[in-house]
Amino acid sequence: MDSRSWLLLEPDPPQLRLPDDLRARDPLGGRDCGWVAQMRPFVRHYAAPGARVFDPFCGFATTLLAAALEGRRGCGLEIDPARAQLARERLQRHGIDAPVAVGSLPDAPAPLPFDLCLTNVPYFGCRWPDPAGAPGADAGQLYLERDYEAYLRRLRDIFHAVRAALPDGGYCIAMAENLTLGGRALPLAWDLARILGALFVTREERLLCYARDPRALAPGDASTDRSHEYALVFQKQRERICLDSTGDELQALREAGFAFELHGSYPRWLADPDARAPADADLLLPDDQAEFDRLLWWLHERRYELTLWGEPVHPPLRLPRLREHWYLRAQRRDRLGRLVRLDLSLADQAAR
Numbered sequence: 001m002d003s004r005s006w007l008l009l010e011p012d013p014p015q016l017r018l019p020d021d022l023r024a025r026d027p028l029g030g031r032d033c034g035w036v037a038q039m040r041p042f043v044r045h046y047a048a049p050g051a052r053v054f055d056p057f058c059g060f061a062t063t064l065l066a067a068a069l070e071g072r073r074g075c076g077l078e079i080d081p082a083r084a085q086l087a088r089e090r091l092q093r094h095g096i097d098a099p100v101a102v103g104s105l106p107d108a109p110a111p112l113p114f115d116l117c118l119t120n121v122p123y124f125g126c127r128w129p130d131p132a133g134a135p136g137a138d139a140g141q142l143y144l145e146r147d148y149e150a151y152l153r154r155l156r157d158i159f160h161a162v163r164a165a166l167p168d169g170g171y172c173i174a175m176a177e178n179l180t181l182g183g184r185a186l187p188l189a190w191d192l193a194r195i196l197g198a199l200f201v202t203r204e205e206r207l208l209c210y211a212r213d214p215r216a217l218a219p220g221d222a223s224t225d226r227s228h229e230y231a232l233v234f235q236k237q238r239e240r241i242c243l244d245s246t247g248d249e250l251q252a253l254r255e256a257g258f259a260f261e262l263h264g265s266y267p268r269w270l271a272d273p274d275a276r277a278p279a280d281a282d283l284l285l286p287d288d289q290a291e292f293d294r295l296l297w298w299l300h301e302r303r304y305e306l307t308l309w310g311e312p313v314h315p316p317l318r319l320p321r322l323r324e325h326w327y328l329r330a331q332r333r334d335r336l337g338r339l340v341r342l343d344l345s346l347a348d349q350a351a352r
């Protein structure tokens with residue numbers, strides 16, 4: 001892979017495509033099957049030879065096939081048992097031994113430990129046939145999620161579990177495109193980037209471009225053929241906070257009359273600047289709803305992003321919700337990219 005921010009992809013040769021007989025057995029006719037050519041450069045670049053590549057939305061095992069062709073080991077999770085079977089048969093025909101388990105994160109774990117997560121997310125609004133049989137069958141199938149916010153929350157939970165299993169420094173690459181639904185653009189790829197950016201350090205995006213014959217548009221027709229998608233590149237890494245800006249912000253909090261105690265790695269670093277630099281400043285707060293609200297408004301007005309486990313929140317926020325989540329994260333980045341991250345929790349909870 002070179003420094004260009006886009007890749008122009010060539011279709012796979014017939015021997016690497018999903019075979020017609022397997023395609024014919026799929027309810028969507030394999031319409032959502034990706035290209036091996038799309039995955040190979042990312043496998044080569046982000047996983048060392050012999051490393052393990054995991055696809056949490058394994059589909060027809062295109063990622064696992066790409067991994068094997070590049071001398072990496074693959075494993076996958078697929079919610080649909082029939083698709084998992086198609087994936088196994090496809091791999092078998094290539095003589096590849098890579099486990100495809102049926103299930104979904106966070107309930108089912110990845111079949112094996114992994115070094116790189118590389119996937120194509122299931123799109124919202126995909127017309128997956130409604131399940132026959134008992135209500136709740138196919139409950140984990142994201143293609144069947146009717147509510148966009150719920151769909152995004154479920155993706156977040158899945159990638160949260162990816163993050164937990166990924167080693168420090170490992171990459172998580174999710175491919176997605178913005179969609180057109182009901183005549184409107186739905187920025188799925190950008191929403192996904194925002195969600196994953198709260199779990200990982202956002203490294204880059206690469207544009208994947210597919211050559212298609214253009215067609216003429218009537219003047220004012222805003223549609224395009226959407227012949228591109230994004231490969232969103234994230235890394236599990238401790239992000240460095242700016243220690244000077246954090247110190248300034250803590251001073252500003254004291255001057256505004258807020259009572260708090262510092263806890264954990266930040267005061268340890270203050271006591272010993274040779275200690276590992278902290279990734280955040282943990283503030284322990286008194287159990288006082290009015291003061292907590294005042295603090296949240298103060299942070300909100302200073303343009304802090306406030307989140308509970310990656311979900312945006314706005315003041316006021318009841319203390320029991322903070323208790324449920326243990327901490328609230330307040331962070332902001334200035335125009336030089338300097339990060340201040342404050343984790344707020346209740347002193348009585350931390351003492352337990």
Ligand SMILES: C[S@@+](CC[C@H](N)C(=O)[O-])C[C@H]1O[C@@H](n2cnc3c(N)ncnc32)[C@H](O)[C@@H]1O
Binds near residue numbers: 032033059062079083
């Ligand atoms: C875009 S397709 C992946 C295709 C794959 N990249 C390929 O080319 O072979 C997304 C897959 O995610 C699966 N899926 C949907 N919800 C899931 C979930 N909660 N956990 C695991 N897989 C899921 C779908 O059944 C579908 O096969």
